[in-house]
Amino acid sequence: MANQTLGMLEKALTEKRDGGRKLLVPYISGGLGDWIETIHAIIEAGADAVEVGIPFSDPIMDGPIIQEASQRALDGGITPSAILSELRRNSFAVPIAVMTYYNIVHHAGHKRFARELANSGVSGSIIPDLQLDEGGDWIMMAAENGIDNVLLAAPSTSPERLTRSAVSSRGFVYGVGLMGVTGERASLADSASEIAHRLKECTTRPVLVGVGVSNAEQAVQVSRVSDGVIVGSALVRRLLQGGGPQSAFEFISELRKGIDAII
Amino acid sequence: MSIMGAPSSSGRFGEFGGRFVPESLIPACFELEKVFTEAWSDPEFKNEYQRILRDYAGRPTPVTELQRFSDWLGVRVFLKREDLAHTGSHKINNVIGQALLTKRMGKSRIIAETGAGQHGVATATAAALLGLECVVYMGEIDIARQALNVFRMKLLGASVVSVTSGSRTLKDAINEAMREWVASVDTTHYCIGSVMGPHPYPYMVREFQRIIGDEALVQMRQILDGDVPDYVVACVGGGSNAAGTFVGFVDTRSKLIGVEPEGGAAINRGIPGVVHGSLSNLLQDDVGQVQEAHSISAGLDYPGVGPEHSYLASIGRASYATAHDSEVLEALQSLSRLEGIIPALEPAHAIAYVIREAGKTIPLGSSVLITMSGRGDKDAESVAMMLGENN
Numbered sequence: 164m165a166n167q168t169l170g171m172l173e174k175a176l177t178e179k180r181d182g183g184r185k186l187l188v189p190y191i192s193g194g195l196g197d198w199i200e201t202i203h204a205i206i207e208a209g210a211d212a213v214e215v216g217i218p219f220s221d222p223i224m225d226g227p228i229i230q231e232a233s234q235r236a237l238d239g240g241i242t243p244s245a246i247l248s249e250l251r252r253n254s255f256a257v258p259i260a261v262m263t264y265y266n267i268v269h270h271a272g273h274k275r276f277a278r279e280l281a282n283s284g285v286s287g288s289i290i291p292d293l294q295l296d297e298g299g300d301w302i303m304m305a306a307e308n309g310i311d312n313v314l315l316a317a318p319s320t321s322p323e324r325l326t327r328s329a330v331s332s333r334g335f336v337y338g339v340g341l342m343g344v345t346g347e348r349a350s351l352a353d354s355a356s357e358i359a360h361r362l363k364e365c366t367t368r369p370v371l372v373g374v375g376v377s378n379a380e381q382a383v384q385v386s387r388v389s390d391g392v393i394v395g396s397a398l399v400r401r402l403l404q405g406g407g408p409q410s411a412f413e414f415i416s417e418l419r420k421g422i423d424a425i426i
Numbered sequence: 427m428s429i430m431g432a433p434s435s436s437g438r439f440g441e442f443g444g445r446f447v448p449e450s451l452i453p454a455c456f457e458l459e460k461v462f463t464e465a466w467s468d469p470e471f472k473n474e475y476q477r478i479l480r481d482y483a484g485r486p487t488p489v490t491e492l493q494r495f496s497d498w499l500g501v502r503v504f505l506k507r508e509d510l511a512h513t514g515s516h517k518i519n520n521v522i523g524q525a526l527l528t529k530r531m532g533k534s535r536i537i538a539e540t541g542a543g544q545h546g547v548a549t550a551t552a553a554a555l556l557g558l559e560c561v562v563y564m565g566e567i568d569i570a571r572q573a574l575n576v577f578r579m580k581l582l583g584a585s586v587v588s589v590t591s592g593s594r595t596l597k598d599a600i601n602e603a604m605r606e607w608v609a610s611v612d613t614t615h616y617c618i619g620s621v622m623g624p625h626p627y628p629y630m631v632r633e634f635q636r637i638i639g640d641e642a643l644v645q646m647r648q649i650l651d652g653d654v655p656d657y658v659v660a661c662v663g664g665g666s667n668a669a670g671t672f673v674g675f676v677d678t679r680s681k682l683i684g685v686e687p688e689g690g691a692a693i694n695r696g697i698p699g700v701v702h703g704s705l706s707n708l709l710q711d712d713v714g715q716v717q718e719a720h721s722i723s724a725g726l727d728y729p730g731v732g733p734e735h736s737y738l739a740s741i742g743r744a745s746y747a748t749a750h751d752s753e754v755l756e757a758l759q760s761l762s763r764l765e766g767i768i769p770a771l772e773p774a775h776a777i778a779y780v781i782r783e784a785g786k787t788i789p790l791g792s793s794v795l796i797t798m799s800g801r802g803d804k805d806a807e808s809v810a811m812m813l814g815e816n817n
Contacts, residue, residue, distance in 0.1 A: 220592065220715040221701050223604045224448045230591055242713050265446055266700045270714025292446045292700070296436065317450035319611065328449070342450055343609035 170311035171286035172212060172258040172334035176369040176390075179211055185422040186335075186391025187382070188371055189398050189415055190214040190262065192232035194241030197408055199253055204408035205398075206256050209419030214289060214393060215250065217243045217263035224264075224291040226346030228396040232403060243267055247283040260287030260313065260334065265301075268293070273301055277308040287311045287334040295328055302331060313337050316362055318354040329366035338362050338372040338389060346396045347377035351384050359389035379421030386422045394418060429743055430632070430673045430734065437625020437704070440740055442733035445624040447703045451604075454611045459626040461531050466633060471526065478522050479637065482555065483512040485519075487638075489645040489795070494764040499784035501791065504655065505767070505798040506642045508667065515770065515800030516638055516667045517548035521617060523634035525552035528615040535559040535614040539603040541568055541596035541663070542725030542772065543575025544800055545619030550584035552617075560584040563603040565595040568724045571808050593718040596663075596728045600702050620664025621732030624703030628732050632669040638797060639674020646795060654678040657788055660797040661685050661775040662693070662746065663726035665735045667799035672744060680795075682744035684735060685779040687754075690719030692731035693739050693746040699730075706733040722751045722812065723771035725800075749778040755812060757781050758802065768802035771809070 169177065176186055189205045191198055193215045202213050218233035218241060225233070243263070250259060261280060268276045268290060280288065288310050293301060295314065305312040311334030316325050319342060329336050340355035341348070355372050362370040372385045373393030382392045394415075401410045437443045445455055465471040479485040487507045496503045508516035521538075528536050536558045540546030546562040553560035562579055566588050569576050579586050592598035600618075607616040621628045621635070646655055658675045660668035662684035672682045686694055692707040699708035701716050709717040709729035721727045738744035749757075754771060757778035762768045769777060776796045780788065788794060802809070 221597065221601050223601050223702075224608070226605070227591075234592070237715065244713070264700075266708070266710070266716070267714045269698075269700055269705075270710065291448045292703075294449045294452060296445050296452065315449040317448070317452075319450055319453045321453060324452075339450060342611060344605045 170309055170333055172260060172311040173368065175258050176211060176335055180369050180390045185386045185425055186211045186369060186371060187415070187418055187422060188212045188214055188391065188393045190216060190393060190395030191402065192216040192218060192229065192236055192399055193246035194218060194236030194239060195232050196402055199249055200408040201402065201411045202255060204412040205415045208412045208415035210257060210415060211391070212258045212260060212287070213255070214260050214262050215246065217246050217261050217267055219264040219267055222264060224344055226344040226396060228400050228403065229345050232399045243271070247279050247285070250285060251283040254284065258286040259284065260289055261285050262289040265290050265293040268301060273304040277304045277310055280310050281308040285310065287313055289313045289337060291315060295324065295331060306333065315339055316358060318342050318358055325361060326365045329362060329368060332368060335369035335371050336362050336366055337393065338370055340372045340375040340385065343375065345374050347400065348375040351376065351381040355385045356388045359385055363388065379418050382418050383421045383425060386425055391422065428677050430676045433625065433629050437629065439734045439737035442706050442736040443625055443628055443704050445703065446700045446705065447624045448608060450608045451611060455624050455626070457531065461527055462626055462630045465527060465530055475523055475526060479519060483518045483522065484510060485637065486641045487511050489642060489649065491649070492765050495761060498764060499781060501784045501788055502793045503780060504646065504649070504793070504795045506638060506671065506795060507798050508638060509769070509798045509801035513548045513551050514803065515544040515548065516635060516670065517545045517619060518551065519637050519670065520619065520631050520634040520666060521548040521552040524615065524617040525556045525558060528558060529556060531615065533613055533615045535610065536617050537561045537563065537603055537606055537614055538617045538619060539563045539596065539599040540619065541599065541727055542723065542770070543568065543572040543579070543804060544725060546586070547575050547578045547582070549617050550579040550582035553584060554582050561587060563587050563589050563599040563606070565589045565593065565599045567594045568596065572724055572804060574807070575804050595724065597716065597718065604702070620666040621669045621734060622664045622702060622704060622730060628704060628734055631666055632673060632734060635666050635670025636673045638667065638670040639672060642671065642795060643674040650793060654680045655793040655795040657681050657683060657792060657794040659683045659685060659776045659780055659794060661726060661772045661799060662731060662735060663690065663728045663772065664730070665732040667797050669732060669734055671797045672738065676743060682738070683779065684744055684746045685775045686746055686748050687719070687721035687723060687726040687775060688748045688750045689721045690726055690728055691748045692729060693735060694748050696729070698736065701730055704733045706736045707731050722754065723775065725770070725772040726775065747779050749775040753778040753782060755809065758809065767798070769798060770800035770802045771805045773797065773799045
């Protein structure tokens with residue numbers, strides 16, 4: 164473990180975190196509208212990495228907003244390869260991680276998928292239905308190709324398992340803010356700060372909290388404990404409502420401003 | 427050791443199975459595995475389970491030898507009559523087990539998905555019996571084609587949630603139930619209706635359904651003077667009635683045959699993939715998106731199949747055929763007219779297969795046991811419409 168070289172994603176996030184910055188990682192659904200332009204806009208607004216969803220037909224960890232975004236993108240004929248090709252044609256100032264479900268990875272084959280990610284300039288993967296128990300082979304194949312595979316820790320995760328997940332995770336550790344699927348919530352769940360606190364106690368990796376972090380106020384609240392936040396549905400809703408890259412820029416700028424004010 | 431023994435500690439039957447669910451649900455899967463394992467070796471639990479199935483659900487269900495139907499086909503056909511169990515299908519066996527486990531875990535609420543409505547009705551029934559709150563997730567399309575079962579669930583005190591995402595059938599009802607489970611896992615047990623889902627579900631549901639095969643083996647040996655049937659046939663969607671039947675005969679000489687709907691034939695037309703928590707054969711497109719199944723039978727309208735069936739197919743211990751919608755409708759009418767038994771559309775697939783293969787791959791004079799997984803009342807209205815259109 165000591166001489167493990169950090170992947171691109173973890174290196175970038177750790178350096179920023181150690182420089183005193185709170186981390187902001189927005190999620191957008193690949194293939195939805197002007198998604199490439201939107202990525203550029205949110206990076207300009209201060210994103211430290213971007214999570215790009217590769218839509219799957221059966222997203223069981225996602226609430227109505229991301230479901231609708233995935234469905235729209237799929238109805239538009241988007242494929243995993245098309246998303247990765249688009250990413251390859253562009254260059255981005257911050258690391259890109261993809262979020263998808265395991266069948267997409269399984270269908271492509273671990274080796275092929277890991278290489279395709281690497282060739283597309285992607286440096287991280289988040290696969291909610293592939294955790295510690297079944298994730299070993301993929302985590303190794305990803306690492307061999309320079310991809311940091313991020314594991315999740317939920318409020319229900321036992322202390323012993325939480326430690327193991329934090330050890331095996333790469334890039335950062337994804338603290339699930341509440342017991343539920345992705346989506347906006349009126350207020351931040353107590354479990355968000357709790358999971359951040361539990362993770363900070365057992366790892367030096369960046370700890371980001373996502374699921375149910377919906378606005379600047381909530382992002383600030385949880386980032387007082389965590390190293391930062393992942394914001395998905397609140398951003399994607401704006402895109403579904405036709406907001407476009409400009410509205411994404413404004414929303415992410417607002418979040419940036421909020422968490423930058425944390426001392 | 428039985429060919430259908432316990433899966434590996436990671437829930438694998440050969441390469442199939444496993445536990446592919448969001449982190450939030452992993453602890454609940456571990457807890458369920460632990461509680462089930464303890465309960466299933468606890469004589470008190472087993473007694474209670476068997477007592478309810480006997481006194482409340484009417485077990486053991488009989489095996490009926492079909493006279494006129496057998497004469498017509500030239501093979502000796504027997505039906506294991508799960509249609510005579512309380513609520514009208516084999517689903518009651520599983521839900522009684524899971525409802526008892528729910529109480530044992532100290533949970534007060536049970537959720538379920540349903541396709542044809544049989545599992546939903548069974549879950550609502552068990553919830554009423556044991557005083558649990560019950561919510562059933564059902565695709566919008568299935569709600570329309572199974573109106574009677576929707577009403578039955580409501581009458582039994584359950585809430586029925588209409589699922590309008592994706593296929594609006596069983597696949598998306600499962601997605602929605604899983605999402606709801608993530609949010610309520612502290613108080614809620616997810617009562618999966620088939621031999622699918624993350625470990626321990628495929629194993630646990632098969633064990634709760636093995637009463638079909640265990641009873642049938644004894645009954646058939648009695649009828650056949652110690653012998654077993656040449657063929658054991660059951661329909662397969664997720665595959666719970668087939669798994670429960672096969673487990674009784676897997677270590678005998680009986681040939682095991684699962685019958686899939688032509689439009690939802692995961693074993694015949696799918697390749698291994700992961701959806702709803704386990705690795706098994708799955709209908710998917712060329713990049714791994716799950717495809718929608720299309721069957722006249724809401725209960726078999728599912729693109730996946732239980733992992734143990736993929737395993738039995740992979741080792742050649744069971745074989746899997748398909749039946750077309752049109753032959754299923756004909757089979758339903760033939761059995762009704764010849765025997766006075768109206769089958770549900772699901773087991774009508776198994777009957778259609780036997781009608782088609784009798785005198786061909788099933789030699790004349792063979793003995794065949796078919797699991798009659800449910801009665802046809804629920805389908806009467808949609809069958810009437812389909813026949814009306816065809817005539």
